[in-house]
Amino acid sequence: MKELPPEKGIRNFSVIETTLEKIREKIREIYDPKKVHYIGVDAYDDGNKMEIRYWFLKKESNVVLLVKAPFDYGEKVPSISDIVKPAFVQEWEIADLFGINIEGRVENFFLTPESPRAPLRRGDKLGK
């Protein structure tokens, strides 16, 4: 849970690892619009497990922060768009691209009914 220092293998940003249950609390703790700039949402799939990632920037020190939480396929992921207001667009985007069940997502926001489902997923494929 503690902030990892920039080390070999990770360049130009530091990582905060947390869990899916605690991610909202963690973000509420670090996010303050005046001091922290919200960059974006991302997800990652290594074939076995998925990860949700939130990118922030500490304005004073120009340090890019990565808050990440691993979860299983099919697990419901909480939305943070009530804490970080602009997050909803990118949340819906990665929900579509990875087939993640994020709260309040809109179906086919980025994809079209004819497109392949969850194109960026590696393991546990969704059918077309």
Add this chain to the structure above:
Amino acid sequence: MASESKNKTREIQIKEKVYTTIPFGSQHVALPEPIKFIFDTENEIVKEIKFDIAYVHRGIEKALTTMFDFRKAPYVVGRVCGICSAAHTIPCAVVMERAIGIDREIPDRAKAIRMIALEINRLQSHFLINGHLAEVCGYENVFMHIWRDREMIMDLADMLFGNRVQYDVVCVGGVNRDIPKDKERVLLDKLNEIEKSVEFMEKIFTKDRTLVSRLKGLGVVSKEMALEYGIVGPMARASGVKTDCRVEDDWGLYKDLGFEMVTMEEGDSLARCLVRVRECYESIRIIREAIKSTEEGEISIKVTANPKYEAVCRNEAPRGELFYYVKGTGGIMPDRVRIRTPTLANIPILPEVMKDVSYNDIPPLLMSFDPCIACTGR
């Protein structure tokens, strides 16, 4: 009893208020790009907004991890967006270098040429959007004049990098071609002319009464709102937020050349427009300094390894902060590439700002946001 039922009918009437729906896009003259808005209007005042930004989704993020190796990646991401192509190729190359671990060895001359490419890119983008803004205000004459001057910048790009739109001059490990002395001289001469046309543009956007009356006070974004929605680029700077990735990230030589940030406090469409105009001066100055500060010499280093680390790069595209993340695994293709484009950050605030604006002010308001849908969709 009777009054109660009367009240009820009135309530129902209010609930079922019918709005005139005006679709805007995906094909529209004011927008060369496919984006769709649906405005529910009452007496031409916009009440509700729905937007659809995914017409351009092509799947570039996936293609970068399955179809192209990391050396080709900068050229591919240049095609994310044709207006800010150089702004995309640079952070992609930088982030690959960081993932390999060679980013500190890039020669200064390469950095300077990258900066020149980026600033020329920014100049043409700012000219483009300001001209287009004048056109959607119904001011065709200014559009024609600004675009005539923009051709000078396009010529410069053509001369220096060999193409008008896709420069493809940046590669992993440096740049592809140097700027020889004689071209440097032409570049410096042309910059003087461009500076004059920037002055003309500034005069138009501060003095012309109809244009100013059209843009002033339109779509105000306060500083609090700007911070809350995390907006980026000239839009944020027009609202008084001091943010510019050129000084916040260190891939270039901006800090050494003494970069000055342009900010305004008003936060309306006119301020956004003027921030862009004034940034042009800064861009021209940066190009001059970049040429002066470095000599012809080594422009690239040999790249022997594959990306194996995780790295990020933030770059100031003409529209704002552009964020790249790469996770390399030692293979020829990276494991994950994430592109967070500036318009994606500026989109969430659009519905807020567009509410209760008259429909005839929507095209200028939208254009002052400078949306780039090709970036957004990827």
Add this chain to the structure above:
Amino acid sequence: MSIFALSRVKSPWILHYDTGGCNGCDIEILAVLTPRYDVERFGMINRGNPKQADVFLVTGPVTKRCRERLINLYLQVPEPKVVVAVGSCACDGGVFRNMYNVENGVDKVIPVDVYVPGCAARPHQIIDGVVKALEILSKKTKENIELPEYIKERFPSLNDRRKVLEEMRKR
């Protein structure tokens, strides 16, 4: 040449639609209207209205979401009309070829008359392409109606097709 045949060539009104390209070609199409290139010399104006257009400039590799819209626009343009695919990605998909959300070129969806390659296509290439298209336009009349393959496949019988066309035209 009679005044009618001449007027068909001399007054091409443009409709432009971006089907998911990188914007480069779209901006070059806009640049074509401006003083350096000034296509109004040839009577071309950008109407932006499919119902009053003759030359349909299409850019981009046709993403899946744009496809229906592209067919719809194509059907709204009254005959005689020509379609010009501007840019490498409009010709055959270009750099976006075989990406998962892309149809690999305009000609997979609607009939194309002229291809303008280039990434991005330069303004004088675009002008040249449109002038080539005008030669084709001068041979076409309002009688020859070309339907996209997509419509032919999905609605094989003439009756179905008529219904679909009518609905699409009504928007």
Add this chain to the structure above:
Amino acid sequence: MDFLLPASLLVLSPLIGGLLEGTFRKLNARMQNRVGPPIVQPFYDLFKLLQKRPILINNYHVIMAYAHLVAMVIALATFLLGGDFLLVIFFHGMSLALLSMGAYGVRSSYSQVGATRELLHILAVEPVLIMIAANLYLNTGTFLLSEIFNSNFLFKSMPLAFLALVAVLPAKLKKSPFDVSEAHQEIIGGPEIEYSGPFYAPIYLAKWLEEVLSAGLIAMFFLGNPVITLIAISVTFTFVLAVDNSTARLSYWDMVKYTWEISIPLVLVNLVLNYVGVL
């Protein structure tokens, strides 16, 4: 002779109007630093439109386009043949109303918005024309144009009324800053958006006739010497084009406000001055 000139003008009006439109486009392009289309370009456009395949939306919509043209022809004929000036204003207003009625007949929301704005055009332009008619009556004692045409250099006694006319010309000819009903970048032509091919041709033609009518209105103030008349027409049109090229589009309320606050008081002042006998 009295009949021959107006009749020939009426017959030639499409030709004159087309050339006028072509000159407008050429001048416009020159002001924007471009070469511009050839002067006969509008004729190419018209003939091309006639050859396109007709796409019928509904009968009502098309009938209104032709009715628009007919009303405009009647207005122009009444004007040239020396009829009642009030009749000219009536038919001119009616032709615009018919256009917007046609535009209301289709589902496209751009067309509907454009129709509403077209009606605002009537609200902006027609009152000024009616006030000018009243002023004419005060000066010449008649609404009959055949008698008004006998007067010499009306500008001398009605300079402010002429200024008011120039002020509404941008709205009448749909030029910037008051091209709100066409508003290419907002509603893509407004009322005419759904017309295509041969059905768009009457509207295109009516536009030329409107330009001829406007030229006639300007000429009305400068009768007597044909050279002065021609100079007045060309100077006024060049001025309107220059304004078109040096302003952005304003909103539709600005248009109505502007014409009511500036043009109508101008005519009123002229009216009072005439009544008092100063001018």
